[in-house]
Amino acid sequence: MTPTEITTIFKKSGEERLALFVSTVAKTQSVFGISDDEGWALLGDNDDTDILPLFHDADLAETFRKSAGFEGHEIEEVEMEELLEWLQELDEDGAMVAVNPNTHFEGAIVEPAQLMADLIGN
Secondary structure (H helix, E strand, O other), X not given: OOHHHHHHHHHOOHHHHHHHHHHHHHHHOEEEEEEEOOEEOXXXXXXXXXXXXXXXXXXXXXXXXXXXXXXXXXXXEEEHHHXXXXXXXXXXXXXXXXXXXXOOOOOEEEOHHHHHHHHHOO
């Protein structure tokens, strides 16, 4: 993905990025997250809710990783079957998912069960 394409996607609204994520992941059957030796990179909110950032493209994830200061972390691909298991666990744990957050940490924050329903329904 070119820097211009990345910028164009990150300028879209959170809802537009969510729709793009769902349609792309339904086709590719995988997502990208940010991890290190200790686990997956998580964001937080004012209520101390864990928020897992996920991306439909490795280049988007890498751009976010650099801007978010996750040095020492790598981009890791997750296949759909494992993702669906994760979403169930995240839902049980009360966590949320940030879908394609941009470099300003803006994006759709969705409940894991809703994201799972969206992905299965596509």
